[in-house]
Amino acid sequence: MEKRIMQIRDGVLLQHPYILVFVLVLSFMVMDPFELSPVGGLDFSPVENDIAPYKSVMESWPWDNRSRLGLGNLEFKDEIFGPESLEFDSLGRGPYAGLGDGRVVRWMGQESGWETFALVSRNWSEKQCAQGVDSTTKKQWKMESECGRPLGLRFDTKSGDLYIADAYYGLMVVGPSGGVATPLATHVDGDPILFANDLDIHENGSIFFTDTSKRYNRVNHFFILLEGEATGRLLRYDPSTKTTHVVLEGLAFPNGVQLSKDQSFLLFTETTNCRIMKYFLEGPKSGKTELVVNLPGFPDNVRVNERGEFWVAIDCCRTAAQEVFVRNPWLRSVYFRLPVPMRYLARFAGMRMYTMIALLNDKGDILDVLDDKNGDVMKLVSEVREVNGRLWIGTVAHNHIATLPYEPPLLQQAY
Ligand SMILES: *[C@@H]1O[C@H](CO)[C@@H](O)[C@H](O)[C@H]1NC(C)=O
Numbered sequence: 001m002e003k004r005i006m007q008i009r010d011g012v013l014l015q016h017p018y019i020l021v022f023v024l025v026l027s028f029m030v031m032d033p034f035e036l037s038p039v040g041g042l043d044f045s046p047v048e049n050d051i052a053p054y055k056s057v058m059e060s061w062p063w064d065n066r067s068r069l070g071l072g073n074l075e076f077k078d079e080i081f082g083p084e085s086l087e088f089d090s091l092g093r094g095p096y097a098g099l100g101d102g103r104v105v106r107w108m109g110q111e112s113g114w115e116t117f118a119l120v121s122r123n124w125s126e127k128q129c130a131q132g133v134d135s136t137t138k139k140q141w142k143m144e145s146e147c148g149r150p151l152g153l154r155f156d157t158k159s160g161d162l163y164i165a166d167a168y169y170g171l172m173v174v175g176p177s178g179g180v181a182t183p184l185a186t187h188v189d190g191d192p193i194l195f196a197n198d199l200d201i202h203e204n205g206s207i208f209f210t211d212t213s214k215r216y217n218r219v220n221h222f223f224i225l226l227e228g229e230a231t232g233r234l235l236r237y238d239p240s241t242k243t244t245h246v247v248l249e250g251l252a253f254p255n256g257v258q259l260s261k262d263q264s265f266l267l268f269t270e271t272t273n274c275r276i277m278k279y280f281l282e283g284p285k286s287g288k289t290e291l292v293v294n295l296p297g298f299p300d301n302v303r304v305n306e307r308g309e310f311w312v313a314i315d316c317c318r319t320a321a322q323e324v325f326v327r328n329p330w331l332r333s334v335y336f337r338l339p340v341p342m343r344y345l346a347r348f349a350g351m352r353m354y355t356m357i358a359l360l361n362d363k364g365d366i367l368d369v370l371d372d373k374n375g376d377v378m379k380l381v382s383e384v385r386e387v388n389g390r391l392w393i394g395t396v397a398h399n400h401i402a403t404l405p406y407e408p409p410l411l412q413q414a415y
């Protein structure tokens with residue numbers, strides 16, 4: 001039986017050479033023997049992820065088309081490289097920022113400028129790691145795991161210690177005067193923490209942090225999105241016992257973490273699923289997880305403001321073309337194995353990014369939305385900090401910090 005089918009198939013293929021060519025090309029793409037495709041050498045196996053339907057999210061989102069982010073100032077241009085997370089100390093100094101070259105730096109005012117505050121590895125060297133404006137380009141990638149990539153920063157306001165989530169070195173801490181940071185958590189249950197991304201500190205000292213994937217590190221983060229894989233975790237480090245615990249697992253690109261002002265819950269973003277989730281720490285739902293809001297794009301960090309509201313940075317937006325890929329893992333399997341550079345594949349698949357930031361309350365009501373639709377000023381934002389009537393906006397991929405004067409919605413003029 002088997003043999004007969006083979007014979008028939010061979011016959012058809014030989015009579016129709018174009019089918020033979022097609023089959024050969026297709027199998028070449030799927031097998032990718034020479035690892036020419038963007039996913040060459042990776043165990044790339046797309047799956048369906050738990051993302052809300054495109055149409056319903058886009059239709060219900062309160063769009064703001066005033067491009068108010070376009071009014072922002074780009075500061076420290078080409079002086080600071082990929083400042084994903086921004087922080088201020090209890091004396092009001094800052095911003096502090098984690099850079100693409102592996103350093104944590106701080107702004108010491110016009111006269112002194114930027115100074116190196118902390119390093120995540122003793123092996124950091126200026127020669128190997130400090131690539132200036134190239135720290136946010138591909139040139140840095142092969143050095144990243146050695147030099148470090150501090151992604152999340154938080155001060156413990158009581159001790160003045162700075163906690164760092166480094167994509168390669170895990171959860172770390174450095175004292176108020178800086179220096180080389182000390183690792184606190186590099187493993188959990190015997191497995192390495194492959195991609196620490198962000199953290200927040202509970203008032204009892206526990207540190208909640210995200211480990212984005214068990215399979216891909218930061219340099220390969222794009223494949224987490226393409227694959228839809230969900231091996232990320234929310235972890236908790238307990239300083240009194242120096243132990244690390246898995247709080248939640250099976251998350252799709254867990255990224256930013258933020259405790260609520262009253263510490264009764266925390267929010268975390270799931271970038272692949274384009275949503276913000278809530279994890280309850282107290283009350284009847286303690287230990288449970290709930291959807292807060294579905295977003296029109298891919299969220300990064302979340303930060304609370306003085307009023308207890310949350311800012312989220314979003315790389316925008318989902319597109320109709322992407323939706324086809326999202327719903328058809330097999331299509332991603334074939335398409336991203338084409339031996340064509342990723343930037344062309346991504347562009348053709350409708351992945352042109354612009355930027356949006358949103359302010360929400362604990363129920364997921366959207367209080368304000370600011371965008372920069374043409375990407376004139378801001379692209380790939382990663383974090384928004386509201387400090388004294390001003391937004392400080394970080395970016396993981398560009399060499400500046402954006403600032404923008406900001407009044408809360410109630411004080412804004414009606415439009
Ligand atoms: C804003 O932009 C969205 C998406 O492009 C569009 O659907 C919506 O109609 C616009 N809203 C206004 C008020 O122009």
Ligand SMILES: *[C@@H]1O[C@H](CO)[C@@H](O)[C@H](O)[C@H]1NC(C)=O
Pocket residue numbers: 121122123146
């Ligand atoms: C520093 O480099 C040495 C030698 O290459 C290596 O053995 C060590 O593990 C590195 N340390 C860190 C913290 O990466």
Ligand SMILES: *[C@@H]1O[C@H](CO)[C@@H](O)[C@H](O)[C@H]1NC(C)=O
Pocket residue numbers: 202204205206236240281282
């Ligand atoms: C601190 O609070 C967190 C969140 O409620 C909890 O998981 C943890 O056990 C607490 N740690 C201590 C030492 O009480």
